[in-house]
Amino acid sequence: xxxxxxxxxxxxxxxxxxHLKFVGGLVPDEDGRIPRNVAGQLAVVANMAEIIxxxxxxxxxxxxxxxxxxxxxxxxxxxxxFRSLDLxxxxxxxxxxxxxxxxADEEKVIEMLxxxxxxxxxxxxxxxxxxxxxxxxxxxxxRKEGKDFEAAVAQNVRVHTSAVRxxxxxxxxxxxxxxxxxxxxxxxxxxxxxxxxxxxxAANESxxxxxxxxxxxxxxCGDSSLSIPENESLIDEIAAADALGIFHASSKTTRGCxxxxxxxxxxxxxxxxxxxxxxxVFVEVFHHEDDALAGLRALDPGHGxxxxxxxxxxxxxxxGLVEVGRRLNNLVARGILDS
Numbered sequence: 001x002x003x004x005x006x007x008x009x010x011x012x013x014x015x016x017x018x019h020l021k022f023v024g025g026l027v028p029d030e031d032g033r034i035p036r037n038v039a040g041q042l043a044v045v046a047n048m049a050e051i052i053x054x055x056x057x058x059x060x061x062x063x064x065x066x067x068x069x070x071x072x073x074x075x076x077x078x079x080x081x082f083r084s085l086d087l088x089x090x091x092x093x094x095x096x097x098x099x100x101x102x103x104a105d106e107e108k109v110i111e112m113l114x115x116x117x118x119x120x121x122x123x124x125x126x127x128x129x130x131x132x133x134x135x136x137x138x139x140x141x142x143r144k145e146g147k148d149f150e151a152a153v154a155q156n157v158r159v160h161t162s163a164v165r166x167x168x169x170x171x172x173x174x175x176x177x178x179x180x181x182x183x184x185x186x187x188x189x190x191x192x193x194x195x196x197x198x199x200x201x202a203a204n205e206s207x208x209x210x211x212x213x214x215x216x217x218x219x220x221c222g223d224s225s226l227s228i229p230e231n232e233s234l235i236d237e238i239a240a241a242d243a244l245g246i247f248h249a250s251s252k253t254t255r256g257c258x259x260x261x262x263x264x265x266x267x268x269x270x271x272x273x274x275x276x277x278x279x280x281v282f283v284e285v286f287h288h289e290d291d292a293l294a295g296l297r298a299l300d301p302g303h304g305x306x307x308x309x310x311x312x313x314x315x316x317x318x319x320g321l322v323e324v325g326r327r328l329n330n331l332v333a334r335g336i337l338d339s
Contacts, residue, residue: 014061045081057325213245222252239275256307
């Protein structure tokens with residue numbers, strides 16, 4: 001069914017396959033093996049083949065979580081499988097069990113990041129992403145302000161630039177590292193685009209080039225304390241510094257059907273497009289019953305709402321690709337994006 005709607009914009013469009021659930025779909029077992037379906041295929045590769053078959057808009061990229069200690073043969077099979085589907089591969093570097101803002105955890109965090117960066121180099125991946133500025137859902141964490149915030153930024157700069165150097169990324173395939181902030185409750189300190197921009201700006205100054213980028217996730221922007229106009233203004237500033245990164249088309253609070261986002265995707269996608277620096281857009285939907293995200297449902301019951309409206313999760317992701325594809329095409333029709 002693919003290619004019934006031809007993408008007119010010079011923008012990559014793909015999927016973050018979180019709709020498969022982390023538990024059972026993406027998280028490896030204790031031996032680092034990636035989940036497989038009953039036919040023995042890697043579940044995430046098989047699912048992307050199904051999405052391509054079903055979608056009137058053909059995705060051309062996929063953004064996949066990379067966990068430290070993954071089985072190397074499985075990673076190679078996964079990357080080869082995606083590329084056999086003509087998908088550009090992006091890695092999301094997963095970091096857990098350590099706080100990047102805590103100097104005592106510095107070496108542990110760097111080790112996990114270098115593991116993922118080295119894998120990206122090995123497999124010719126051009127873009128990596130991460131939420132590696134703060135520990136997720138850390139019990140007892142409080143928001144850092146003033147000098148404490150400045151220290152958190154400085155520590156994160158030290159961690160991330162050290163990882164770049166230790167992974168020897170200069171001259172490698174890896175051309176950009178996209179940094180994502182999270183909503184309040186998931187994070188306490190880096191919870192809006194302005195705060196993550198302060199880190200990215202400092203990291204790029206330390207590195208001497210705009211290697212780090214700000215990921216614009218419409219869901220997290222919508223759940224932050226900043227308004228749409230405030231986000232739009234910061235997007236302009238970030239793009240002017242050549243630090244605008246990947247766009248996530250994902251709905252605030254529910255993280256489900258894109259129809260639940262109350263206008264944030266459309267507004268911020270257009271804002272990114274107007275800068276002329278928009279390169280990649282991913283549709284991202286989370287499963288409302290994922291065991292790994294029980295903490296999010298406890299944080300906000302809205303995350304547990306079933307937004308499928310009678311569809312399967314695959315069908316909902318396909319609907320998201322169609323909606324975002326239409327938006328991109330109409331940004332071209334309106335002269336906001338080049339064709």
